[in-house]
Amino acid sequence: MLADFHSINVTKLEVEIEKRDNGEQIVRCKQPLEAYAETWIDRLEYWADAAPDRVFVAQRSEDGHWDEITYSQALAKVRAIATWLLKQELSIDRPLVCLSGNSNEHLLIALAAMYIGVPYAPISTAYSLISTDFGKLHHVFDLLTPGLVFVDNLGPYRKAIDAVAGNLPLVALSTDHGDDNLDNPVTRFSELLDTEPTAETDNARAAISGDSIAKFMFTSGSTGMPKAVIITQRMMSANQVMINGMMAFLKDEPPVLVDWLPWNHTFGGNHNVGIVLYNGGSLYIDHGKPTEKAFDITLNNLADVAPTVYLNVPSGYELLVKRLRERPEIAKTFFSRLKLTLFAAAGLSQHIWDALDELAIEHTGKKIPMVTGLGATETAPSALFASIEESASGVVGTPLPGVEMKLVPNGDKLEARIRAVTVTPGYWRAPEQTAKAYDEEGFYCLGDAVKYIDPEQPNRGFRFDGRVSEDFKLNTGTWVSVGALKAHIIHFFAPYVQDVVIAGHDNAYVSAIVIPDLDHCRTLVPNSEQMSTPELLRAPHLRETFQRLLDEMAKTSTGSSTKICRMRLMDEPLSIDLGEVTDKNSINQRAVLKNRAELVEDLYSEQPSSDVLVLGS
Template identity: 25%
Template sequence: MEPSYSRGDCEPPLLDQTIGHNLGRAVAAHPDRDALVDAASGRHWTYARFDGAVEEVALGLLAAGVAAGDRVGIWAPNCPEWVLVQYATARIGAVMVTVNPAYRAHELEYVLNQAGVRLLVSYRRHKTSDYRALVDQVRPACPELRDVVYVADPTWQRLIERGARLSPALLAEREAALRPDDPINIQYTSGTTGFPKGATLSHRNILNNGYFVGELLGYTENDRIVVVPPFYHCFGMVMGNLAATSHGACMIIAAPSFDPAAALRAVAAERATSLYGVPTMFIAELDLPDFASYDLSSLRTGIMAGSTCPVEVMRRVIGEMHMAEVAICYGMTETSPVSAQTRRDDDLERRTATVGRVLPHLEVAVVDPATGATVPRGVSGELRTRGYSVMLGYWNDPEATAAAIDAEGWMRTGDLAVMRTDGYLDIVGRIKDMIIRGGENVYPREIEEFLHTHPAISDVQVIGVPDAKYGEEVMACVILHEPETGLSAAELAAFCRDRLAHYKIPRHVRVVESFPLTVSGKVRKVAMREQAVAELSGPPS
């Protein structure tokens, strides 16, 4: 049988450029087209104006003494200044450290010290977080942190004013010394245990990944993209921002953090052609009471990614949101992030039941997790990927790097996948999420897809919980369309009977109002298990 290995096309060629060089080409080609829109304030930046604003911030950082290779942190929700810092740090060769907006003091302190952040750009306050107070709290314990600049604050204005005293020739001189393989970004991955690890990414990593994602979406300078996911994650800053600027397209900020109504307002007001989100975001948008009142007719494409994409949700996005060319993307922070993507001309089955096929210039393989041997197509194993997108390594953590990337350059994803005969990939779960019930392997995604067809269920996550007899049992955590109606384990078992194998039928049902999420919208199954175990210590469901 054919092995589970696939290599992407070699055309078009990889971009052998820095991010600043690539942006310069877009500015020269499309100076008067929109580059950035802040929907909440109504502010628009053409490419020419955006380039000027990026240069102001870059010169300000140079004036602050930021050298090539220095780490510059950005701790803020989605805002125009975030994007300016992203491109300004790239132009001066600083390594931008993206800090999760949800971090508290101990997490902030860890990241600032682990990355050795020299200058931090921060919001003053967002939602319930007083960022300034948290920075003041940790700053004495962060000896390498010399400067803090706050957005919409006199410190921001001073940064710009200091930079205005420098000659743009200094910036040109700095840029001329940069190379595509230079590290340009550290993104901290949210590990299930211990402290997060800093995936270190280069110009080549993230610029090419954004470019090829945009190529497969058919982006041109006419596209306008509502980037809903947070910029601190690859979904926002790579698949969103870099996919846009590498094609002369427009980035649209709907709101500082996810707001389903704001996202749809931005689509309608700005005549967006593309909308991004994780499945929970699309579900929230579709469930708005006034959903039908938004004019979404300008949409043609977008990306649903970040976690498992339920088939029924995908069908509604295509049918009710006019996103006939919407893509599913699969990847991880350590691979910049996308390794596989569905294509615009894929049939409905491929665009709802798979995560697509390998991107250009990349390789994927499905292997036996224990031996590393490539398995035949149609057989489940661990998905691994290799190519330009694989990170340089975890920042200052060679042991973790060696554990993640093997000697031949293959990145271990930790995801269980099946490669079809046509090269398309089905993700069947996480190795760590797989439930072993009485010796039977149970993959949560299969059950989740089925339970999405239940008329009372709006969303569902399946987890394994301890069981004295079987080792683990299956629990379905459900969000109902009408919570007051409830849903018992017996009722759900009756729905599943004769349609799922007996060992896959949930023994426990937990009705919840929402799922614990990361800032990027991924469901935190570890937290769900902890909550479920605590509840199960009482009377059984």
């Protein structure tokens, strides 16, 4: 099988298993965790000395050129900014908050805060730009009590700042008239760069350690308001060495990333930025997004810069495949030095995976390895990775070096818990939530279940087996595995379904609320460009297609827990204010069921509305 792939330097991880009398298992990686730098700042200083002229980070300027910052330039700028920050009386109780998205300046001020031991918190731009009540942003500011706020352009963030920031000082690249009648003192970012480092700067740098808090990263709030996860320098640095323990090729050649993933999420902000910084690579910031309108930006960037590693969410790969088929000249550049692809956040449909393999073979003669794994914000993030041989949607692999995974019987499942130096010490100013997150042996409770690919061959690794907290029982006592069922529906209805919410707790049968992929749904309805979403979803041919697939899928079911008896298509967007969706399009199942109670009631009504598709109708 490996002969089908381009050869890269990866390590085959092996596990050892301790079985306990109570049915628990402890799964450990046999390979030890190698030595790691104490802080990210150590690595910035290392590469500024070892490769001073290598590009560290770059973004598109207004004239379309790449604004590149080398490692030596980055360190000099970080020291200047850090010196200015020292004068602002910041601390762990008055941290730096960044409201705007990825940028050269965002990364520099974040590293500058870390340089002097001040935590920084990257906040989802949706909390400021999409939210209408600023409820989550209020929660963030009340919890953190920040001492300084950074934004790129003050104008778009003015309403949010007025709502939550009081008279806090601000740093902005530009104001775009957003400083009119503003109570907050504003400093232009350029002034920070003019600050001359002092002995105090060096003393503050010398005082940071692996235990220093680097970041507060907010979870998506799947069970309420977002929690502030404490991320230490040790967690971030050790996690990169864990990743390198499997992806050994990252140490052989400096990685080049073209990446859009937001830094307020652990995938983009810890995993991807860390891969670049720890290994002396280059990060080209992609201001595109995996949407039809914004993906042209991504494509333009990929035409310029050929990545060595490409990381994305499944919706991003779907658009990538579509556009690379249309633009073979960009596909040729994209695959020219690509060594590995990786996805996270959701399952990747097999037809997209196959299409990516076909493109790679067309342009390089072989497949490019793709892997996935398992982790969380609280694990900094990577805990498990799949091998190239076993990688498939739903496979999470084996523990990385230095990671212990406890498997605890939970019904007919194995709940996964993690212990490692990369696990957070807890949630900021939330002792009760912190106490609930760990078991009596100090293992962090992921809330995920896993199962062996083959119990007789544990080195093959594990599959994801759903969220323990999402599973429920029908009134017959039959358990419904929500994660597995969602994945099956998305695969069976591909490409017309973006996500699914499963209903049926204490009912006789399972139903589904479908979040449709509107772009693909429009291909089923001629001349549908001007149709509203409700009109589109009620179009006869579209409904006939979904009805047919619903009936066909039922024939593959193995019982009541895997059979969808009723289905309804969502005709309005999910709400970030209500906690139904994150800005990375992750769906909060429980929030949707709670907020859309009328849809659930319709699904289980004796006389459902015409919007409900009924099995066998």
